[in-house]
Amino acid sequence: MDKILVVGATGQIGSELVLELRKIYGNENVIGSGRKTAPSKEVMESGPFEFFDAVNRQDLEEVCKKYEINTIINLAAILSANGEKNPMLAWDVNMNGLINVLEVAREMEMKRVLIPSSIAAFGPGTPLDCAPQETVLRPTTMYGVTKVAGELLGDYYVRKYGLDVRGLRYPGIISHETLPGGGTTDYAVAIYYEAIKNKKYNCFVREDTRLPMMYMPDCIKATIDLLQADFDKLKHHSDFNVGSMSFSVAELAESIKKHIPEFEITYEPDYRQEIADSWPNDVDDTAAREEWGWEPSYDLDAMTADMLKHIGIKHEKGLI
Numbered sequence: 001m002d003k004i005l006v007v008g009a010t011g012q013i014g015s016e017l018v019l020e021l022r023k024i025y026g027n028e029n030v031i032g033s034g035r036k037t038a039p040s041k042e043v044m045e046s047g048p049f050e051f052f053d054a055v056n057r058q059d060l061e062e063v064c065k066k067y068e069i070n071t072i073i074n075l076a077a078i079l080s081a082n083g084e085k086n087p088m089l090a091w092d093v094n095m096n097g098l099i100n101v102l103e104v105a106r107e108m109e110m111k112r113v114l115i116p117s118s119i120a121a122f123g124p125g126t127p128l129d130c131a132p133q134e135t136v137l138r139p140t141t142m143y144g145v146t147k148v149a150g151e152l153l154g155d156y157y158v159r160k161y162g163l164d165v166r167g168l169r170y171p172g173i174i175s176h177e178t179l180p181g182g183g184t185t186d187y188a189v190a191i192y193y194e195a196i197k198n199k200k201y202n203c204f205v206r207e208d209t210r211l212p213m214m215y216m217p218d219c220i221k222a223t224i225d226l227l228q229a230d231f232d233k234l235k236h237h238s239d240f241n242v243g244s245m246s247f248s249v250a251e252l253a254e255s256i257k258k259h260i261p262e263f264e265i266t267y268e269p270d271y272r273q274e275i276a277d278s279w280p281n282d283v284d285d286t287a288a289r290e291e292w293g294w295e296p297s298y299d300l301d302a303m304t305a306d307m308l309k310h311i312g313i314k315h316e317k318g319l320i
């Protein structure tokens with residue numbers, strides 16, 4: 001039986017992934033964890049949840065033993081923008097948390113570890129269009145540095161210890177349940193909330209900024225598909241490119257205007273522009289498609305319709 005620990009279950013992805021995993025593996029078999037932030041009521045009430053910091057190896061080990069965990073998904077991370085404000089914190093959480101996860105999994109002879117990477121692993125020098133699976137990885141953010149190191153470490157544990165480690169390079173993730181925190185791609189979420197609440201948005205990157213993005217249902221699907229993929233079919237392990245959509249901020253605003261014609265967007269680029277400019281426009285995900293059947297479902301307009309519907313409901317209920 002699979003016993004899965006999701007580290008970082010209060011975050012944007014974790015809060016939704018835990019609920020989906022519980023549907024598949026059973027409520028009691030998916031343990032959520034977080035450092036301090038309280039999880040959503042749904043996560044807290046539908047199954048086990050533990051408060052601890054994965055940077056503290058002993059705490060991680062105790063929880064894994066308590067629940068006889070055999071699979072860890074490590075989503076805890078300090079993202080790109082916050083990482084530039086506090087690079088040492090990003091190093092600590094992203095690297096020490098990760099190495100603890102890998103070491104505990106190795107020592108307990110776990111079945112599987114899933115450690116996400118990110119488009120932040122790319123940098124200047126990576127081809128801008130359709131960034132290949134194998135390419136130049138010279139990121140300029142601390143977040144990116146830790147993600148490249150994480151990919152290399154994951155592959156190292158596969159080769160050296162035969163531990164089953166998998167990972168995928170998430171693009172910017174767009175969702176309406178839990179807000180992202182401290183990423184460069186956060187504008188692509190904030191724009192929908194502001195469109196519903198105020199019919200205008202002041203964007204912190206230029207209108208021609210074009211980045212790889214993905215809607216949450218596809219993100220959950222990619223994560224679970226990779227988690228369940230046949231290990232023998234994988235040639236890559238910790239670094240799969242996963243594509244879905246790619247759009248400029250101007251195109252995103254146009255998509256919103258189809259529903260809210262009076263929506264206005266202004267631009268005031270800040271330090272996050274440089275980060276965005278260091279990442280490619282989109283990615284080549286042939287390896288993910290060939291090795292584990294990756295296929296996204298949403299495009300920009302389908303996502304916009306769904307985002308506006310859900311955020312609209314929250315607004316009507318006075319929740320935002």
Ligand code: SER
Nearest residue numbers: 079080118183184185
């Ligand atoms: N969403 C992330 C960030 O902006 C990229 O993976 O940092």
